[in-house]
Amino acid sequence: MLRKKRCVAMLLAGGQGSRLGILTRHEAKPAVPFGGKYRIIDFPLSNCTNSGIDVVGVLTQYRPLELNAYIASGSPWDLDLVNGGIFVLPPYQTGTTGEWYKGTANAIYQNLAFISQYNPDYVLILSGDHIYKMDYAAMIAHHESHNADATIAVRQVPWDEASRFGIMNTDKEDNIVEFEEKPKHPKSNNASMGVYVFTWEKLRKYLTEDEKDPNSSNDFGKNIIPAMLADGQKLVAYSFNDYWKDVGTIESLWEANMDLLTDAPEIDLHDKKFRVYARNLGMLPQYIAESAQVDNCLITEGCEIHGIVRHSILSSGAAVAEDAQVIDSVIMPGARIEKGAVIRRAIVAENAVVSAGARVGEEEGLIAVVGQDAVVPENAVVTAGEQFGE
Amino acid sequence: MKNIMGIIYTGERDEQLKELTAERAVAAVPLCGRYRLIDFPLSAMVDSGVRNVGVITQKNYHSLMDHLGSGREWDLHGKRSGLAFLPPFLNNNTVGVYSGFLDALHANLNYLRSCKERYVVSTDTHMLFSAKFDELADAHEKSGADITLLYTRDPGVRRNGRGRYIQVEEDGRVSRLEVDPTIPRLPCTYLETFCIRRELLIHLVDEAVSQGHHHLTRELLMDGINTRSLKIMGFENPGRAWYLDSVQAYFDCSMEMLDQDTRNGVFPADRPILTKLRDEMPSRYVSGAVVKNSLIADGCVVEGTVENSILFRGVHIEKGAVVKNSIIFQDGLVQEGAQLQYCILDKQATVLRETRLLAPKSYPIVVAKNLTV
Numbered sequence: 083m084l085r086k087k088r089c090v091a092m093l094l095a096g097g098q099g100s101r102l103g104i105l106t107r108h109e110a111k112p113a114v115p116f117g118g119k120y121r122i123i124d125f126p127l128s129n130c131t132n133s134g135i136d137v138v139g140v141l142t143q144y145r146p147l148e149l150n151a152y153i154a155s156g157s158p159w160d161l162d163l164v165n166g167g168i169f170v171l172p173p174y175q176t177g178t179t180g181e182w183y184k185g186t187a188n189a190i191y192q193n194l195a196f197i198s199q200y201n202p203d204y205v206l207i208l209s210g211d212h213i214y215k216m217d218y219a220a221m222i223a224h225h226e227s228h229n230a231d232a233t234i235a236v237r238q239v240p241w242d243e244a245s246r247f248g249i250m251n252t253d254k255e256d257n258i259v260e261f262e263e264k265p266k267h268p269k270s271n272n273a274s275m276g277v278y279v280f281t282w283e284k285l286r287k288y289l290t291e292d293e294k295d296p297n298s299s300n301d302f303g304k305n306i307i308p309a310m311l312a313d314g315q316k317l318v319a320y321s322f323n324d325y326w327k328d329v330g331t332i333e334s335l336w337e338a339n340m341d342l343l344t345d346a347p348e349i350d351l352h353d354k355k356f357r358v359y360a361r362n363l364g365m366l367p368q369y370i371a372e373s374a375q376v377d378n379c380l381i382t383e384g385c386e387i388h389g390i391v392r393h394s395i396l397s398s399g400a401a402v403a404e405d406a407q408v409i410d411s412v413i414m415p416g417a418r419i420e421k422g423a424v425i426r427r428a429i430v431a432e433n434a435v436v437s438a439g440a441r442v443g444e445e446e447g448l449i450a451v452v453g454q455d456a457v458v459p460e461n462a463v464v465t466a467g468e469q470f471g472e
Numbered sequence: 473m474k475n476i477m478g479i480i481y482t483g484e485r486d487e488q489l490k491e492l493t494a495e496r497a498v499a500a501v502p503l504c505g506r507y508r509l510i511d512f513p514l515s516a517m518v519d520s521g522v523r524n525v526g527v528i529t530q531k532n533y534h535s536l537m538d539h540l541g542s543g544r545e546w547d548l549h550g551k552r553s554g555l556a557f558l559p560p561f562l563n564n565n566t567v568g569v570y571s572g573f574l575d576a577l578h579a580n581l582n583y584l585r586s587c588k589e590r591y592v593v594s595t596d597t598h599m600l601f602s603a604k605f606d607e608l609a610d611a612h613e614k615s616g617a618d619i620t621l622l623y624t625r626d627p628g629v630r631r632n633g634r635g636r637y638i639q640v641e642e643d644g645r646v647s648r649l650e651v652d653p654t655i656p657r658l659p660c661t662y663l664e665t666f667c668i669r670r671e672l673l674i675h676l677v678d679e680a681v682s683q684g685h686h687h688l689t690r691e692l693l694m695d696g697i698n699t700r701s702l703k704i705m706g707f708e709n710p711g712r713a714w715y716l717d718s719v720q721a722y723f724d725c726s727m728e729m730l731d732q733d734t735r736n737g738v739f740p741a742d743r744p745i746l747t748k749l750r751d752e753m754p755s756r757y758v759s760g761a762v763v764k765n766s767l768i769a770d771g772c773v774v775e776g777t778v779e780n781s782i783l784f785r786g787v788h789i790e791k792g793a794v795v796k797n798s799i800i801f802q803d804g805l806v807q808e809g810a811q812l813q814y815c816i817l818d819k820q821a822t823v824l825r826e827t828r829l830l831a832p833k834s835y836p837i838v839v840a841k842n843l844t845v
Contacts, residue, residue: 118754119770157544158751351753352771362749364545366739367505367769367782369732376763376774382754383506383770386732395754 085165087200089222089279091135092193093126094186095210096143101331104453104469105431109148112210114335115414115432117342117351118382118397120360121152122329125215126208127159127168128358133218135206136166139196141189143173143182158361171196185300191289197282205285207278207302213338214326215349215356216277224320225279231315232284234258234307235277235322247273248303250319258317261307272319275326278302284315325349336429336449339395339412343378363398363415373404389419403438411443417452427466428452434471437462442470476609477553477589477670478517480510481573481596483530488717491818491838496535499527499597501722502801502819504729504738505769505784508539509716511747512602512738513595513665518546519743520606522593524553526583528576530569533559539748546746558583572687577677584674592673595622596664599629600725601713602738603665608707612667617705619672619696621646622665625708629661629715636662636689640706649697651690663709664689676702711737723816723836726782726799730765752785760791776806793823797833801841815839 099111106114112123123140130138138161142149149170156168171193173182183189190197190207197205204225206218216235225233236250244265250272251260262268288306292298298305310317325348327338341347351358365384370376374387381387384399389406397415402408405422416433419425423436428443428450436442436452437460443450444466452458453471464470482499492501499510510527517525525548529536542548543555558580560569570576577584584592591612593605603622612620623638630637637658639648650658668676676692685691696702712734714725728734739745752771757763762777771786776793786803789795793806798815806812807825814831818841823829827845831837839845 352773357751358753359751362751364744364746364749366735366745367767368755369730369735370763370766370768372765374763376757376761378759379757380754381757381768397754 084199087137087166087202089135089204089206089218090137090139090197090200090202091130091206091208091218092139092141092190092197093123093208093210094189095123095140095149096183096189097209097211098144099211099330102335103332104451104471105332105335105429106145107471108145108454110142110144110146110210111330113149113152114329115397116213116329116335117339118380118395119362120358122213123149123152123210124159124358124360125213126210127161128360129214129216129218130206130208131159131161131359132215132356133222135218136161136163137200137202138168139171139193140168141171141183141193143189146170146172152361154361158359160359166200169196185305186302187289187292187298187306188300190285191293191300194286194289197286202282205280205282207276207280209276211330212275212326212328213349214275214322215324215358216322216326217356218277218279221277221320221322222279225281225318228256228318229316230279230318231281232307232310232317233279233320234317235275236272236319237275237322237326238271239273241268241271244268244271244273250274252319256318256320258311258319261303261311263303272321274303275322276303277322279320284310332429332449332451336412336427340393340410342380342395343393365399368396371404374402394425414454423458428464431456431471434458440464475590476520476522476605476667477587477592478513478522478525478605479577479592479594480513480517480525480527481576481594482510482527482533482536483570483573483576489722490719491840492719492722492816493532495532495841497529497532497597498716499529500533500536500539501716502784503600503722503726505767505782507745507747508536509597509600510536510539511745512600513597514540514546515745515747516603516743517593517595517605518548518746520593520604520609522605523548523550524556524587524589526556526558526580526587528558528580530560530576541748545748556583570686572685572691574677574680574688574692575686577673577688578681581674581677584670587670589670591667592670593667594665594673598717599663599713599715600738601663601709602711602740602743603663603709604743605665605667608665608667611707612705615644615705616703618668618702619693620667620705620707621693622663622667622709623660623706624663624713625660626711626713629713630656631715631717632656634717635715636664638662638706640708644705644707646697646704646706649689649694651694660706660708661713661715662689663713665709667707719816719836719838720834723799723814727780727797729782730767730780750785755783758791761789776808818843821845 095112099106155162161168329335368385371388375390386401388404389402399416400413403421421438426443430452431454439461442464448467451469456471548555755772758775761774764779769785775791784802790808792809800817804817805822809826810823811828822844
């Protein structure tokens with residue numbers, strides 16, 4: 083029997099993130115690089131560390147190699163512990179049965195035994211799709227003080243976007259009275275962030291019942307929350323209105339990166355009291371050459387800059403050759419921009435090469451993407467909105 | 473798996489770097505934006521397959537301990553081996569402070585006896601060079617030498633009145649040694665790095681100390697070479713080497729790292745230099761920043777001008793500040809309109825608004841740790 087924990091976090095990291103197109107062809111969405119030296123999953127993991135949560139199960143399914151290698155022992159997040167730590171939980175076989183994770187609820191259901199080991203009071207359900215800094219401890223305290231069975235983090239979204247989200251209608255005491263998945267005519271603009279706190283016994287009960295229903299799609303939003311509401315369980319909303327960004331599409335991933343370049347970024351990565359941890363590669367400091375121009379950009383370790391970089395983010399080990407220009411773009415780890423190439427409003431993925439004289443993206447229009455390991459030939463053109471790669 | 477253990481000696485000669493070593497051992501002196509001197513030999517050992525390293529310290533070792541921690545960043549935090557921190561301690565046979573490396577080894581004989589590796593590679597931290605210790609050990613094994621000394625032909629490390637120089641014969645045997653000569657006569661500079669069979673080292677140290685000796689090079693090695701009682705061979709380390717024996721030498725060495733070829737020689741792509749991590753965010757270059765020919769670590773914010781300089785992690789250069797030919801250690805702050813030329817700012821130093829610190833090239837100013845100018 084392991085020592086009892088107050089809260090166990092379960093991070094759903096199995097989705098492909100197909101709306102990220104070529105960027106998630108080789109790796110799962112949570113492993114996609116962000117902000118120069120992070121990956122998307124660093125945000126929920128660092129939130130756990132900063133919230134004092136020290137048991138984290140990471141549910142993987144789609145292309146887990148990069149993610150597994152990235153998480154490894156969990157030491158970057160101080161999660162390599164004797165009592166607790168980080169655990170990668172893929173789907174598994176049991177005797178003659180065994181199956182893939184059918185939905186978010188089923189993924190947790192298949193790992194009830196993992197959670198049981200710690201006999202927790204609460205279970206925190208997270209996803210690996212968002213960029214945000216949140217103190218989960220405050221949300222758990224809210225759950226406790228409201229004596230809730232489930233607490234759902236919500237944020238106010240613009241009314242015209244509300245119909246894209248799961249909307250929580252609440253009374254004056256934050257009690258959720260109604261849940262509508264992507265309503266045509268929303269009654270409120272409180273959108274679910276996909277962050278849930280459940281009281282452990284309730285979660286176990288509803289997941290077990292849901293599993294018995296052959297017609298269920300085994301999803302938290304579609305099945306578990308409605309079932310609990312129908313039974314009159316106490317569901318409360320916890321509102322969170324700091325920076326939060328879904329990075330599920332190419333455009334939103336690019337926008338979230340650009341958000342880091344505003345004068346006082348809404349998400350502060352400098353803050354020593356709430357650090358975002360990442361697996362550090364320990365490369366040489368960045369070298370900015372005589373011929374370089376750097377203007378409103380984030381540049382990190384291992385970069386070699388000889389050209390012009392303006393309003394852009396350069397990740398670990400990226401190189402920009404002389405006379406090359408990188409404007410309004412995100413260059414991911416190890417990518418190389420060769421002599422005279424011009425990158426505008428684009429994402430160049432890991433280890434890609436943009437050869438001399440090539441042009442990627444345009445001053446306006448959709449974001450252009452160069453896929454992982456792809457090589458854009460000399461003087462080639464990748465237009466706005468195009469995804470270049472195999 | 474190489475059968476080699478490592479010894480890194482960090483004692484003596486801390487006073488040569490003045491303010492930079494007022495509160496830290498030479499081994500813990502910051503270099504090149506994010507490293508400490510000890511990272512270079514330590515990483516080279518790890519790259520050579522060494523899994524067990526003893527770090528012998530003398531004084532001022534707090535910052536060194538803080539830097540090395542459990543050895544995790546070098547993968548030296550294992551159960552079967554790893555990093556052993558060996559500070560001096562008083563017992564019946566030692567007086568706490570070592571008068572030489574021989575004394576230091578003697579005080580740690582029990583540690584050496586408890587290790588299992590066949591060979592020891594021992595090195596110092598006053599010199600900076602890129603080495604392949606596995607090749608040194610291979611050469612040592614092949615030649616059947618008692619001791620193999622690593623040397624360089626780089627003239628940049630030769631000093632009048634200081635250093636250890638050797639003559640290496642055509643067959644590789646070391647025939648002469650001189651220590652701190654007024655003018656060096658012998659052609660090769662000994663890098664104070666050697667390979668030896670562990671049991672032979674234990675025997676020789678015990679023997680030499682019992683005869684009243686304190687110094688490894690000027691007594692034990694000198695005696696072995698002059699009397700030919702030991703077969704002492706030389707092994708040349710190709711590439712550059714730097715002897716960091718003054719603030720000026722430290723400054724010059726740092727500035728040479730702005731050159732790409734020099735940098736590639738010290739930081740080979742296939743043998744990364746490992747160091748303690750700090751989880752800093754990428755550095756931010758605000759609109760209006762001008763940066764030329766500089767090495768900049770993560771966590772910096774640059775609003776002003778930085779030319780031919782090295783910024784360590786977490787440095788902030790405010791608007792209108794101009795930093796030229798300078799080195800700014802971790803978390804330094806240069807306020808609006810301040811000007812720096814040929815300065816070394818130690819950790820957490822602050823230069824206030826409109827202050828001008830302009831030193832001549834031949835005499836860089838050192839601003840001590842935590843100081844505000």
